[in-house]
Amino acid sequence: MKLKGQCAIVTGAATGIGFAAAKRLAEEGASVVIADIKGHEAAATDLTAKGLDVVAVTADVSRxxxxxxxVKSTMERCGRIDIVVNNAAMASQLKPGPFEQKTAEDWLRVYDVNVVGIFRMCRAVSPHMRAAGSGRIINLSSGTAFKGTPGLMQYVASKGAIISMTRALASEFAPDNILVNAVAPGFTLSENAAAKPELRPYSEMAIATRLIKRDAYPIDLANVIYFLASPDAGFITGQVIAVDGGSVFH
Known part of the structure:
Protein backbone atom coordinates (compact mmCIF):
# COMPACT_ATOMS: atom_id res chain seq x y z
CA MET A 1 0.00 0.00 0.00
CA LYS A 2 2.81 2.40 -0.87
CA LEU A 3 0.40 4.73 -2.70
CA LYS A 4 -2.19 5.04 0.06
CA GLY A 5 -3.56 8.58 0.23
CA GLN A 6 -2.47 9.41 -3.30
CA CYS A 7 -4.64 10.17 -6.32
CA ALA A 8 -3.94 8.96 -9.85
CA ILE A 9 -5.39 9.61 -13.29
CA VAL A 10 -4.97 6.93 -15.93
CA THR A 11 -6.10 7.85 -19.45
CA GLY A 12 -7.22 5.20 -21.91
CA ALA A 13 -7.90 3.01 -18.87
CA ALA A 14 -10.99 1.10 -19.98
CA THR A 15 -9.01 -1.86 -21.31
CA GLY A 16 -5.54 -3.28 -21.88
CA ILE A 17 -2.45 -1.67 -20.39
CA GLY A 18 -4.40 1.30 -19.05
CA PHE A 19 -6.85 -0.92 -17.17
CA ALA A 20 -4.03 -3.06 -15.78
CA ALA A 21 -2.19 0.08 -14.63
CA ALA A 22 -5.31 1.50 -12.96
CA LYS A 23 -5.88 -1.79 -11.15
CA ARG A 24 -2.25 -2.04 -10.02
CA LEU A 25 -2.16 1.52 -8.68
CA ALA A 26 -5.48 1.02 -6.89
CA GLU A 27 -4.23 -2.23 -5.34
CA GLU A 28 -1.36 -0.23 -3.86
CA GLY A 29 -3.80 2.14 -2.17
CA ALA A 30 -4.24 4.97 -4.68
CA SER A 31 -7.57 6.53 -5.52
CA VAL A 32 -7.70 6.09 -9.29
CA VAL A 33 -9.65 7.96 -11.94
CA ILE A 34 -10.32 5.71 -14.93
CA ALA A 35 -10.51 8.11 -17.87
CA ASP A 36 -11.60 7.04 -21.34
CA ILE A 37 -14.12 7.77 -24.08
CA LYS A 38 -15.96 4.44 -23.74
CA GLY A 39 -15.94 1.33 -21.59
CA HIS A 40 -14.62 3.21 -18.55
CA GLU A 41 -17.78 2.83 -16.48
CA ALA A 42 -17.76 -0.96 -16.85
CA ALA A 43 -14.06 -0.99 -15.97
CA ALA A 44 -14.68 1.06 -12.84
CA THR A 45 -17.58 -1.18 -11.83
CA ASP A 46 -15.33 -4.22 -12.19
CA LEU A 47 -12.62 -2.76 -9.94
CA THR A 48 -15.07 -1.31 -7.41
CA ALA A 49 -16.52 -4.79 -6.99
CA LYS A 50 -13.03 -5.89 -5.95
CA GLY A 51 -13.01 -3.28 -3.21
CA LEU A 52 -10.73 -0.83 -5.02
CA ASP A 53 -11.13 2.94 -4.86
CA VAL A 54 -11.78 3.94 -8.46
CA VAL A 55 -14.14 6.20 -10.37
CA ALA A 56 -14.92 6.53 -14.08
CA VAL A 57 -14.71 9.88 -15.85
CA THR A 58 -15.43 10.44 -19.53
CA ALA A 59 -12.42 12.12 -21.09
CA ASP A 60 -11.16 12.77 -24.61
CA VAL A 61 -7.52 13.91 -24.57
CA SER A 62 -7.93 15.48 -28.02
CA ARG A 63 -10.20 18.16 -26.51
CA VAL A 71 -8.69 17.47 -13.97
CA LYS A 72 -11.35 19.61 -12.33
CA SER A 73 -13.49 16.62 -11.36
CA THR A 74 -10.41 14.81 -10.03
CA MET A 75 -9.45 17.76 -7.85
CA GLU A 76 -13.03 18.00 -6.57
CA ARG A 77 -12.98 14.32 -5.66
CA CYS A 78 -9.43 13.96 -4.30
CA GLY A 79 -8.19 17.47 -3.62
CA ARG A 80 -4.86 16.47 -5.19
CA ILE A 81 -3.30 14.79 -8.22
CA ASP A 82 -0.15 12.81 -7.50
CA ILE A 83 0.16 10.49 -10.49
CA VAL A 84 -0.76 10.77 -14.16
CA VAL A 85 -0.42 7.84 -16.55
CA ASN A 86 -0.72 9.12 -20.11
CA ASN A 87 -1.85 5.94 -21.86
CA ALA A 88 -4.60 7.14 -24.20
CA ALA A 89 -3.58 6.69 -27.83
CA MET A 90 -4.71 5.90 -31.33
CA ALA A 91 -3.29 2.49 -32.23
CA SER A 92 -5.69 -0.39 -32.86
CA GLN A 93 -7.82 1.83 -35.12
CA LEU A 94 -4.95 2.37 -37.55
CA LYS A 95 -4.48 0.32 -40.70
CA PRO A 96 -0.91 -0.40 -41.83
CA GLY A 97 0.12 0.75 -45.28
CA PRO A 98 2.86 2.54 -47.25
CA PHE A 99 3.50 6.04 -45.98
CA GLU A 100 2.77 7.44 -49.47
CA GLN A 101 -0.86 6.39 -48.99
CA LYS A 102 -1.28 8.40 -45.80
CA THR A 103 -2.57 11.95 -45.71
CA ALA A 104 -1.67 14.94 -43.59
CA GLU A 105 -5.05 14.47 -41.91
CA ASP A 106 -4.03 10.93 -40.89
CA TRP A 107 -0.92 12.35 -39.24
CA LEU A 108 -2.71 15.22 -37.54
CA ARG A 109 -5.36 12.97 -36.00
CA VAL A 110 -2.77 10.58 -34.57
CA TYR A 111 -0.62 13.42 -33.25
CA ASP A 112 -3.60 15.21 -31.73
CA VAL A 113 -4.32 12.20 -29.52
CA ASN A 114 -0.93 10.56 -29.01
CA VAL A 115 1.27 13.64 -28.65
CA VAL A 116 -0.79 16.78 -28.10
CA GLY A 117 -3.04 14.77 -25.78
CA ILE A 118 -0.08 14.28 -23.43
CA PHE A 119 0.72 18.00 -23.65
CA ARG A 120 -2.89 18.81 -22.73
CA MET A 121 -2.82 16.49 -19.72
CA CYS A 122 0.52 17.77 -18.45
CA ARG A 123 -0.50 21.39 -18.90
CA ALA A 124 -3.75 20.78 -17.01
CA VAL A 125 -2.18 19.04 -14.02
CA SER A 126 0.90 21.27 -13.87
CA PRO A 127 -0.49 23.96 -11.52
CA HIS A 128 -1.70 21.36 -9.03
CA MET A 129 1.52 19.31 -9.02
CA ARG A 130 3.72 22.41 -8.89
CA ALA A 131 1.72 23.78 -5.96
CA ALA A 132 2.17 20.47 -4.14
CA GLY A 133 5.88 20.33 -4.98
CA SER A 134 5.65 16.74 -6.15
CA GLY A 135 4.17 14.46 -8.77
CA ARG A 136 4.77 11.52 -11.07
CA ILE A 137 3.99 11.48 -14.77
CA ILE A 138 4.38 8.25 -16.74
CA ASN A 139 3.98 8.41 -20.53
CA LEU A 140 3.35 5.41 -22.77
CA SER A 141 5.67 5.30 -25.77
CA SER A 142 6.32 2.13 -27.82
CA GLY A 143 9.12 -0.16 -28.91
CA THR A 144 8.22 0.81 -32.47
CA ALA A 145 9.95 4.14 -31.82
CA PHE A 146 13.26 2.27 -31.52
CA LYS A 147 12.68 -0.16 -34.36
CA GLY A 148 11.09 2.09 -37.00
CA THR A 149 8.40 -0.49 -37.71
CA PRO A 150 7.15 -0.06 -41.32
CA GLY A 151 3.57 0.60 -42.35
CA LEU A 152 2.57 2.94 -39.54
CA MET A 153 4.94 5.87 -39.85
CA GLN A 154 2.57 8.38 -38.28
CA TYR A 155 2.13 6.14 -35.23
CA VAL A 156 5.86 5.35 -34.94
CA ALA A 157 6.72 9.05 -35.22
CA SER A 158 4.17 9.95 -32.55
CA LYS A 159 5.65 7.43 -30.13
CA GLY A 160 9.15 8.78 -30.85
CA ALA A 161 7.88 12.27 -30.08
CA ILE A 162 6.69 11.05 -26.69
CA ILE A 163 10.24 10.07 -25.79
CA SER A 164 11.51 13.56 -26.60
CA MET A 165 8.60 15.15 -24.76
CA THR A 166 9.31 13.03 -21.69
CA ARG A 167 12.88 14.32 -21.53
CA ALA A 168 11.83 17.93 -22.05
CA LEU A 169 9.08 17.67 -19.44
CA ALA A 170 11.47 16.08 -16.95
CA SER A 171 13.74 19.10 -17.33
CA GLU A 172 10.94 21.64 -16.99
CA PHE A 173 9.29 19.95 -14.02
CA ALA A 174 12.47 19.08 -12.10
CA PRO A 175 12.57 22.26 -9.95
CA ASP A 176 9.19 21.26 -8.46
CA ASN A 177 10.13 17.63 -7.79
CA ILE A 178 7.80 16.33 -10.50
CA LEU A 179 9.31 13.23 -12.07
CA VAL A 180 8.52 12.34 -15.68
CA ASN A 181 9.37 8.99 -17.26
CA ALA A 182 8.17 6.83 -20.14
CA VAL A 183 7.48 3.16 -20.67
CA ALA A 184 7.92 1.58 -24.11
CA PRO A 185 5.95 -1.66 -24.53
CA GLY A 186 6.58 -4.25 -27.17
CA PHE A 187 3.63 -6.08 -28.75
CA THR A 188 1.38 -6.75 -25.76
CA LEU A 189 -1.25 -9.48 -25.67
CA SER A 190 -4.14 -7.52 -24.18
CA GLU A 191 -7.62 -9.01 -24.05
CA ASN A 192 -8.49 -7.20 -27.27
CA ALA A 193 -5.41 -8.52 -29.06
CA ALA A 194 -5.97 -12.04 -27.75
CA ALA A 195 -9.49 -11.97 -29.17
CA LYS A 196 -8.18 -11.35 -32.70
CA PRO A 197 -6.59 -14.48 -34.22
CA GLU A 198 -5.27 -12.37 -37.10
CA LEU A 199 -2.89 -10.67 -34.65
CA ARG A 200 -1.26 -13.91 -33.52
CA PRO A 201 1.45 -13.73 -36.22
CA TYR A 202 2.51 -10.33 -34.85
CA SER A 203 2.80 -11.83 -31.39
CA GLU A 204 4.91 -14.69 -32.73
CA MET A 205 7.19 -12.28 -34.58
CA ALA A 206 7.60 -10.21 -31.42
CA ILE A 207 8.49 -13.28 -29.34
CA ALA A 208 11.10 -14.28 -31.92
CA THR A 209 12.96 -11.00 -31.31
CA ARG A 210 12.90 -11.27 -27.50
CA LEU A 211 15.41 -12.69 -25.08
CA ILE A 212 12.52 -13.74 -22.84
CA LYS A 213 10.52 -16.05 -25.09
CA ARG A 214 6.94 -15.39 -24.13
CA ASP A 215 4.05 -13.06 -24.77
CA ALA A 216 3.95 -9.70 -23.02
CA TYR A 217 0.84 -9.06 -20.95
CA PRO A 218 -0.66 -5.82 -19.62
CA ILE A 219 0.42 -6.68 -16.07
CA ASP A 220 4.06 -6.64 -17.23
CA LEU A 221 3.63 -2.97 -18.11
CA ALA A 222 1.46 -2.20 -15.10
CA ASN A 223 4.18 -3.41 -12.72
CA VAL A 224 6.73 -1.01 -14.24
CA ILE A 225 4.24 1.86 -14.26
CA TYR A 226 3.58 1.21 -10.58
CA PHE A 227 7.32 1.18 -9.85
CA LEU A 228 7.79 4.57 -11.54
CA ALA A 229 4.86 5.95 -9.54
CA SER A 230 6.16 4.54 -6.25
CA PRO A 231 8.57 6.01 -3.69
CA ASP A 232 11.14 3.44 -4.87
CA ALA A 233 11.63 5.45 -8.09
CA GLY A 234 12.25 8.75 -6.36
CA PHE A 235 15.62 9.33 -8.08
CA ILE A 236 14.53 8.46 -11.63
CA THR A 237 13.38 11.03 -14.18
CA GLY A 238 13.66 11.64 -17.92
CA GLN A 239 14.07 7.92 -18.58
CA VAL A 240 12.49 5.49 -21.03
CA ILE A 241 12.13 1.87 -19.94
CA ALA A 242 11.57 -0.68 -22.70
CA VAL A 243 9.31 -3.41 -21.34
CA ASP A 244 9.57 -5.97 -24.12
CA GLY A 245 11.47 -8.98 -22.86
CA GLY A 246 14.77 -7.73 -24.24
CA SER A 247 13.66 -7.10 -27.81
CA VAL A 248 15.50 -3.79 -27.85
CA PHE A 249 18.28 -2.53 -25.60
CA HIS A 250 17.88 1.04 -24.38
Missing amino acids: DDSVSGL
Whole structure:
Protein backbone atom coordinates (compact mmCIF):
# COMPACT_ATOMS: atom_id res chain seq x y z
CA MET A 1 0.00 0.00 0.00
CA LYS A 2 2.81 2.40 -0.87
CA LEU A 3 0.40 4.73 -2.70
CA LYS A 4 -2.19 5.04 0.06
CA GLY A 5 -3.56 8.58 0.23
CA GLN A 6 -2.47 9.41 -3.30
CA CYS A 7 -4.64 10.17 -6.32
CA ALA A 8 -3.94 8.96 -9.85
CA ILE A 9 -5.39 9.61 -13.29
CA VAL A 10 -4.97 6.93 -15.93
CA THR A 11 -6.10 7.85 -19.45
CA GLY A 12 -7.22 5.20 -21.91
CA ALA A 13 -7.90 3.01 -18.87
CA ALA A 14 -10.99 1.10 -19.98
CA THR A 15 -9.01 -1.86 -21.31
CA GLY A 16 -5.54 -3.28 -21.88
CA ILE A 17 -2.45 -1.67 -20.39
CA GLY A 18 -4.40 1.30 -19.05
CA PHE A 19 -6.85 -0.92 -17.17
CA ALA A 20 -4.03 -3.06 -15.78
CA ALA A 21 -2.19 0.08 -14.63
CA ALA A 22 -5.31 1.50 -12.96
CA LYS A 23 -5.88 -1.79 -11.15
CA ARG A 24 -2.25 -2.04 -10.02
CA LEU A 25 -2.16 1.52 -8.68
CA ALA A 26 -5.48 1.02 -6.89
CA GLU A 27 -4.23 -2.23 -5.34
CA GLU A 28 -1.36 -0.23 -3.86
CA GLY A 29 -3.80 2.14 -2.17
CA ALA A 30 -4.24 4.97 -4.68
CA SER A 31 -7.57 6.53 -5.52
CA VAL A 32 -7.70 6.09 -9.29
CA VAL A 33 -9.65 7.96 -11.94
CA ILE A 34 -10.32 5.71 -14.93
CA ALA A 35 -10.51 8.11 -17.87
CA ASP A 36 -11.60 7.04 -21.34
CA ILE A 37 -14.12 7.77 -24.08
CA LYS A 38 -15.96 4.44 -23.74
CA GLY A 39 -15.94 1.33 -21.59
CA HIS A 40 -14.62 3.21 -18.55
CA GLU A 41 -17.78 2.83 -16.48
CA ALA A 42 -17.76 -0.96 -16.85
CA ALA A 43 -14.06 -0.99 -15.97
CA ALA A 44 -14.68 1.06 -12.84
CA THR A 45 -17.58 -1.18 -11.83
CA ASP A 46 -15.33 -4.22 -12.19
CA LEU A 47 -12.62 -2.76 -9.94
CA THR A 48 -15.07 -1.31 -7.41
CA ALA A 49 -16.52 -4.79 -6.99
CA LYS A 50 -13.03 -5.89 -5.95
CA GLY A 51 -13.01 -3.28 -3.21
CA LEU A 52 -10.73 -0.83 -5.02
CA ASP A 53 -11.13 2.94 -4.86
CA VAL A 54 -11.78 3.94 -8.46
CA VAL A 55 -14.14 6.20 -10.37
CA ALA A 56 -14.92 6.53 -14.08
CA VAL A 57 -14.71 9.88 -15.85
CA THR A 58 -15.43 10.44 -19.53
CA ALA A 59 -12.42 12.12 -21.09
CA ASP A 60 -11.16 12.77 -24.61
CA VAL A 61 -7.52 13.91 -24.57
CA SER A 62 -7.93 15.48 -28.02
CA ARG A 63 -10.20 18.16 -26.51
CA ASP A 64 -9.04 20.95 -24.21
CA ASP A 65 -12.41 21.24 -22.48
CA SER A 66 -12.60 17.50 -21.82
CA VAL A 67 -9.12 17.41 -20.28
CA SER A 68 -9.90 20.46 -18.15
CA GLY A 69 -13.10 18.80 -16.97
CA LEU A 70 -11.22 15.61 -16.09
CA VAL A 71 -8.69 17.47 -13.97
CA LYS A 72 -11.35 19.61 -12.33
CA SER A 73 -13.49 16.62 -11.36
CA THR A 74 -10.41 14.81 -10.03
CA MET A 75 -9.45 17.76 -7.85
CA GLU A 76 -13.03 18.00 -6.57
CA ARG A 77 -12.98 14.32 -5.66
CA CYS A 78 -9.43 13.96 -4.30
CA GLY A 79 -8.19 17.47 -3.62
CA ARG A 80 -4.86 16.47 -5.19
CA ILE A 81 -3.30 14.79 -8.22
CA ASP A 82 -0.15 12.81 -7.50
CA ILE A 83 0.16 10.49 -10.49
CA VAL A 84 -0.76 10.77 -14.16
CA VAL A 85 -0.42 7.84 -16.55
CA ASN A 86 -0.72 9.12 -20.11
CA ASN A 87 -1.85 5.94 -21.86
CA ALA A 88 -4.60 7.14 -24.20
CA ALA A 89 -3.58 6.69 -27.83
CA MET A 90 -4.71 5.90 -31.33
CA ALA A 91 -3.29 2.49 -32.23
CA SER A 92 -5.69 -0.39 -32.86
CA GLN A 93 -7.82 1.83 -35.12
CA LEU A 94 -4.95 2.37 -37.55
CA LYS A 95 -4.48 0.32 -40.70
CA PRO A 96 -0.91 -0.40 -41.83
CA GLY A 97 0.12 0.75 -45.28
CA PRO A 98 2.86 2.54 -47.25
CA PHE A 99 3.50 6.04 -45.98
CA GLU A 100 2.77 7.44 -49.47
CA GLN A 101 -0.86 6.39 -48.99
CA LYS A 102 -1.28 8.40 -45.80
CA THR A 103 -2.57 11.95 -45.71
CA ALA A 104 -1.67 14.94 -43.59
CA GLU A 105 -5.05 14.47 -41.91
CA ASP A 106 -4.03 10.93 -40.89
CA TRP A 107 -0.92 12.35 -39.24
CA LEU A 108 -2.71 15.22 -37.54
CA ARG A 109 -5.36 12.97 -36.00
CA VAL A 110 -2.77 10.58 -34.57
CA TYR A 111 -0.62 13.42 -33.25
CA ASP A 112 -3.60 15.21 -31.73
CA VAL A 113 -4.32 12.20 -29.52
CA ASN A 114 -0.93 10.56 -29.01
CA VAL A 115 1.27 13.64 -28.65
CA VAL A 116 -0.79 16.78 -28.10
CA GLY A 117 -3.04 14.77 -25.78
CA ILE A 118 -0.08 14.28 -23.43
CA PHE A 119 0.72 18.00 -23.65
CA ARG A 120 -2.89 18.81 -22.73
CA MET A 121 -2.82 16.49 -19.72
CA CYS A 122 0.52 17.77 -18.45
CA ARG A 123 -0.50 21.39 -18.90
CA ALA A 124 -3.75 20.78 -17.01
CA VAL A 125 -2.18 19.04 -14.02
CA SER A 126 0.90 21.27 -13.87
CA PRO A 127 -0.49 23.96 -11.52
CA HIS A 128 -1.70 21.36 -9.03
CA MET A 129 1.52 19.31 -9.02
CA ARG A 130 3.72 22.41 -8.89
CA ALA A 131 1.72 23.78 -5.96
CA ALA A 132 2.17 20.47 -4.14
CA GLY A 133 5.88 20.33 -4.98
CA SER A 134 5.65 16.74 -6.15
CA GLY A 135 4.17 14.46 -8.77
CA ARG A 136 4.77 11.52 -11.07
CA ILE A 137 3.99 11.48 -14.77
CA ILE A 138 4.38 8.25 -16.74
CA ASN A 139 3.98 8.41 -20.53
CA LEU A 140 3.35 5.41 -22.77
CA SER A 141 5.67 5.30 -25.77
CA SER A 142 6.32 2.13 -27.82
CA GLY A 143 9.12 -0.16 -28.91
CA THR A 144 8.22 0.81 -32.47
CA ALA A 145 9.95 4.14 -31.82
CA PHE A 146 13.26 2.27 -31.52
CA LYS A 147 12.68 -0.16 -34.36
CA GLY A 148 11.09 2.09 -37.00
CA THR A 149 8.40 -0.49 -37.71
CA PRO A 150 7.15 -0.06 -41.32
CA GLY A 151 3.57 0.60 -42.35
CA LEU A 152 2.57 2.94 -39.54
CA MET A 153 4.94 5.87 -39.85
CA GLN A 154 2.57 8.38 -38.28
CA TYR A 155 2.13 6.14 -35.23
CA VAL A 156 5.86 5.35 -34.94
CA ALA A 157 6.72 9.05 -35.22
CA SER A 158 4.17 9.95 -32.55
CA LYS A 159 5.65 7.43 -30.13
CA GLY A 160 9.15 8.78 -30.85
CA ALA A 161 7.88 12.27 -30.08
CA ILE A 162 6.69 11.05 -26.69
CA ILE A 163 10.24 10.07 -25.79
CA SER A 164 11.51 13.56 -26.60
CA MET A 165 8.60 15.15 -24.76
CA THR A 166 9.31 13.03 -21.69
CA ARG A 167 12.88 14.32 -21.53
CA ALA A 168 11.83 17.93 -22.05
CA LEU A 169 9.08 17.67 -19.44
CA ALA A 170 11.47 16.08 -16.95
CA SER A 171 13.74 19.10 -17.33
CA GLU A 172 10.94 21.64 -16.99
CA PHE A 173 9.29 19.95 -14.02
CA ALA A 174 12.47 19.08 -12.10
CA PRO A 175 12.57 22.26 -9.95
CA ASP A 176 9.19 21.26 -8.46
CA ASN A 177 10.13 17.63 -7.79
CA ILE A 178 7.80 16.33 -10.50
CA LEU A 179 9.31 13.23 -12.07
CA VAL A 180 8.52 12.34 -15.68
CA ASN A 181 9.37 8.99 -17.26
CA ALA A 182 8.17 6.83 -20.14
CA VAL A 183 7.48 3.16 -20.67
CA ALA A 184 7.92 1.58 -24.11
CA PRO A 185 5.95 -1.66 -24.53
CA GLY A 186 6.58 -4.25 -27.17
CA PHE A 187 3.63 -6.08 -28.75
CA THR A 188 1.38 -6.75 -25.76
CA LEU A 189 -1.25 -9.48 -25.67
CA SER A 190 -4.14 -7.52 -24.18
CA GLU A 191 -7.62 -9.01 -24.05
CA ASN A 192 -8.49 -7.20 -27.27
CA ALA A 193 -5.41 -8.52 -29.06
CA ALA A 194 -5.97 -12.04 -27.75
CA ALA A 195 -9.49 -11.97 -29.17
CA LYS A 196 -8.18 -11.35 -32.70
CA PRO A 197 -6.59 -14.48 -34.22
CA GLU A 198 -5.27 -12.37 -37.10
CA LEU A 199 -2.89 -10.67 -34.65
CA ARG A 200 -1.26 -13.91 -33.52
CA PRO A 201 1.45 -13.73 -36.22
CA TYR A 202 2.51 -10.33 -34.85
CA SER A 203 2.80 -11.83 -31.39
CA GLU A 204 4.91 -14.69 -32.73
CA MET A 205 7.19 -12.28 -34.58
CA ALA A 206 7.60 -10.21 -31.42
CA ILE A 207 8.49 -13.28 -29.34
CA ALA A 208 11.10 -14.28 -31.92
CA THR A 209 12.96 -11.00 -31.31
CA ARG A 210 12.90 -11.27 -27.50
CA LEU A 211 15.41 -12.69 -25.08
CA ILE A 212 12.52 -13.74 -22.84
CA LYS A 213 10.52 -16.05 -25.09
CA ARG A 214 6.94 -15.39 -24.13
CA ASP A 215 4.05 -13.06 -24.77
CA ALA A 216 3.95 -9.70 -23.02
CA TYR A 217 0.84 -9.06 -20.95
CA PRO A 218 -0.66 -5.82 -19.62
CA ILE A 219 0.42 -6.68 -16.07
CA ASP A 220 4.06 -6.64 -17.23
CA LEU A 221 3.63 -2.97 -18.11
CA ALA A 222 1.46 -2.20 -15.10
CA ASN A 223 4.18 -3.41 -12.72
CA VAL A 224 6.73 -1.01 -14.24
CA ILE A 225 4.24 1.86 -14.26
CA TYR A 226 3.58 1.21 -10.58
CA PHE A 227 7.32 1.18 -9.85
CA LEU A 228 7.79 4.57 -11.54
CA ALA A 229 4.86 5.95 -9.54
CA SER A 230 6.16 4.54 -6.25
CA PRO A 231 8.57 6.01 -3.69
CA ASP A 232 11.14 3.44 -4.87
CA ALA A 233 11.63 5.45 -8.09
CA GLY A 234 12.25 8.75 -6.36
CA PHE A 235 15.62 9.33 -8.08
CA ILE A 236 14.53 8.46 -11.63
CA THR A 237 13.38 11.03 -14.18
CA GLY A 238 13.66 11.64 -17.92
CA GLN A 239 14.07 7.92 -18.58
CA VAL A 240 12.49 5.49 -21.03
CA ILE A 241 12.13 1.87 -19.94
CA ALA A 242 11.57 -0.68 -22.70
CA VAL A 243 9.31 -3.41 -21.34
CA ASP A 244 9.57 -5.97 -24.12
CA GLY A 245 11.47 -8.98 -22.86
CA GLY A 246 14.77 -7.73 -24.24
CA SER A 247 13.66 -7.10 -27.81
CA VAL A 248 15.50 -3.79 -27.85
CA PHE A 249 18.28 -2.53 -25.60
CA HIS A 250 17.88 1.04 -24.38
